[in-house]
Amino acid sequence: MSKIQINKDLSSVKALLGNDAFVIMDNNLKHLCRYFDGCRIIGIETGEQKKCMESVLPIIERLLDEGADRGSFILGVGGGITTDIAGFVASIYKRGVRFAFLPTTLLAQADASIGGKNGVNFEAYKNIIGTITQPEWIYICAEVLRTLPAPQFRAGIAEVLKTFVLFDAAAYGEAVDYFTGLNGFFKERGTLCDGAELYGEERLQLLVSKCAEYKSGVVERDAFERGERRMLNLGHTFAHAIEKVCADDENFAPIMHGEAVAIGMVLAAKVAAKLLGLSNGFAGRLEADLSGVGLPVGLPCNIKSGKAVEMDMLLDALKKDKKVAGNSIHFILPKDLQDVCDMLIPIKELEEICRDLR
Ligand SMILES: NC(=O)c1ccc[n+]([C@@H]2O[C@H](COP(=O)([O-])OP(=O)(O)OC[C@H]3O[C@@H](n4cnc5c(N)ncnc54)[C@H](O)[C@@H]3O)[C@@H](O)[C@H]2O)c1
Numbered sequence: 001m002s003k004i005q006i007n008k009d010l011s012s013v014k015a016l017l018g019n020d021a022f023v024i025m026d027n028n029l030k031h032l033c034r035y036f037d038g039c040r041i042i043g044i045e046t047g048e049q050k051k052c053m054e055s056v057l058p059i060i061e062r063l064l065d066e067g068a069d070r071g072s073f074i075l076g077v078g079g080g081i082t083t084d085i086a087g088f089v090a091s092i093y094k095r096g097v098r099f100a101f102l103p104t105t106l107l108a109q110a111d112a113s114i115g116g117k118n119g120v121n122f123e124a125y126k127n128i129i130g131t132i133t134q135p136e137w138i139y140i141c142a143e144v145l146r147t148l149p150a151p152q153f154r155a156g157i158a159e160v161l162k163t164f165v166l167f168d169a170a171a172y173g174e175a176v177d178y179f180t181g182l183n184g185f186f187k188e189r190g191t192l193c194d195g196a197e198l199y200g201e202e203r204l205q206l207l208v209s210k211c212a213e214y215k216s217g218v219v220e221r222d223a224f225e226r227g228e229r230r231m232l233n234l235g236h237t238f239a240h241a242i243e244k245v246c247a248d249d250e251n252f253a254p255i256m257h258g259e260a261v262a263i264g265m266v267l268a269a270k271v272a273a274k275l276l277g278l279s280n281g282f283a284g285r286l287e288a289d290l291s292g293v294g295l296p297v298g299l300p301c302n303i304k305s306g307k308a309v310e311m312d313m314l315l316d317a318l319k320k321d322k323k324v325a326g327n328s329i330h331f332i333l334p335k336d337l338q339d340v341c342d343m344l345i346p347i348k349e350l351e352e353i354c355r356d357l358r
Contacts, residue, residue, distance in 0.1 A: 001220045002100075002114065003137040006209045010035045013102060013139050018073050022066070024059060024086040026078030029104060031147070039075075040066055046081040051120045053129065059089050073098045076135075079105035079152070080112030084127070087118030091133035102139045105148055106156025107258060110163065110211045113138050115219040115229075132223060140212050142205035146198055150186055154294050155258030161290065162234050162265060163211045169337035171210055178203050179293035186294070230342055233323070234332040235265030241317035242300065245309050251302045252309070262295035265334065267357065272333035274353045275345065282336045311354050319347060 005016070013035055023036050027043040042062050044055060063072070074097055076086025083101045090099030103113035119130015145153065157179050164172035178200055182192065185199045192198055215232065222229040239260035246252040246260075269283035287297045299308040323330040328344045335341065 002116070002134045002216060004114075004209065004212050004216055005137050005139045006205070006212075007139060007141045008205070009143050010102075010139075010141060013075075013141075014039070016100070016137065016139070017075060020068075020071055021073045021075060022063060022068055023075045023077055024082065024089065025076075026082045026104070029078060032077060032104075032144070036075075036077075044078075044082060044085060046078060048081070048121065048126075051081050051084060052122065053120055055085060056089055056120060059085070060093055063089070063093055068093065068097070070094050070097055073100070075100050075102060076113075077102045077104065078108070079103065080108045083108055083113040084118055084130075085120060087116070087133065087135060088120055088130055090135075091118055091131040096133065098136055100135045100137045100139070102141070102144070104144045106145060106153050106208065107159055108156075109140050109145075109208050110156055111159040111215060114212055114215045116223060134219075134223070138212065138216075140205075140209055142198060142201050142208060145204070146193055146196075148192075150192055151256065153192055155256040157293050158235070158258040158261040158265070158290070158295055160207060160211045161293070162232070162261060163214050165265070165286075165334055165337055166231050166234060166340055167214045167338065168210070171207065172337055174203075175207050176289045176293065178207060180289075183292065183294040230330065231332055231340060233330075234334060234340060235261045235263075235268055237318060237321055237323055237329065237331060238264030238267045238314070240321060241314045242309065244317040244320075245313050246300055249302075251304050252300050253303060255300055259296050262290045263297060263299060266290065266297045267354075268332060269334045270357050271331070271350070271353055272335050272341075274356065275333065275343075275349075276335060278335055282334065286334070311357070315351055315354055318350075 021039045023039045023041045025041055025043055026046050033041060042059055074086060074090040076083045083103055090097050101113040103109045116132045116134035119127045122128045160175055164175055182199050186192055198204060218229050242260040242263055246255045266287045269286050273280045273283050291297045301308050328346050331343055331345050333341050333343055
């Protein structure tokens with residue numbers, strides 16, 4: 001299982017690599033090269049369209065040219081695109097070499113770098129080619145987030161809050177408090193940094209480390225998503241449908257995954273309340289908290305008409321989700337903090353509930 005290495009700075013990362021290391025690094029992170037003196041660095045371009053086999057093959061060619069063998073070690077340095085690609089390369093090169101990650105986006109630190117899902121897209125299919133192979137370790141360090149643009153940072157917040165909704169009510173409260181403060185700070189100063197450091201960097205480091213530990217624990221118990229790991233899909237069924245609608249229709253602005261997850265979590269809480277006959281209290285709290293940290297909570301609007309995505313469009317996209325089983329769909333329903341269930345809901349029933357959602 002992967003070890004979560006929690007560190008205040010990057011000074012100890014190189015010592016973990018050994019003598020035969022290759023660093024696959026996002027080209028936007030050249031300022032981090034100085035921490036990898038003497039290592040062979042393979043720079044890659046990122047972007048969802050670059051997460052494909054056409055990016056994988058030149059890396060393999062370079063590894064061959066440089067004499068990488070089964071004893072070599074690969075470190076992926078970057079956001080989720082880089083860790084997905086680097087992990088995939090490492091798990092197929094010469095049938096697999098040892099590897100680890102230094103995630104540099106909040107989304108990658110809290111989610112993408114943990115769990116061993118590596119892979120690339122093919123044509124319109126996301127993450128359709130890949131492996132489940134665990135990295136040896138994941139180096140979590142808040143300092144690397146200092147250069148992350150605010151929208152990218154914000155997109156990671158939804159995954160952090162999702163994890164705490166599932167596993168830790170106290171940490172959820174602490175995270176909402178911290179990220180709300182960060183949002184206020186950003187609105188006032190136009191930056192996430194307070195001097196050289198991120199606003200409340202130590203608090204952030206603690207929150208991200210805790211979140212990473214939770215995800216790592218789930219993966220250790222259920223690497224192949226047969227039970228508990230499915231809970232991590234909270235908010236994602238609606239999120240994937242929202243992302244699909246926005247991507248397929250130019251009348252909608254592109255939406256980031258983390259933003260779609262925020263909207264998806266609120267919708268899932270509303271469905272839970274309706275389906276299970278609960279009050280809307282938790283959905284209301286979630287909506288207020290996510291909005292307070294700067295995430296969207298309402299369905300995206302058509303740029304021309306100003307109208308929100310129609311529920312029918314969303315339901316059409318949702319029916320194509322891989323969690324559909326026959327006429328039903330696996331759905332993660334949050335009733336309250338640390339009170340979430342995995343239900344198989346008949347699609348007809350879900351349609352009726354969704355059409356009524358406010
Ligand atoms: N494997 C998994 O379990 C898993 C889980 C969730 C998401 N993902 C994948 O993660 C990808 C998205 O990851 P992401 O949001 O981290 O995107 P990303 O890797 O594209 O990074 C976002 C942007 O930030 C830049 N960047 C990264 N770190 C930076 C830093 N410290 N300073 C300045 N700029 C920096 C990158 O160059 C890029 O432009 C998706 O492809 C998604 O499918 C995988």
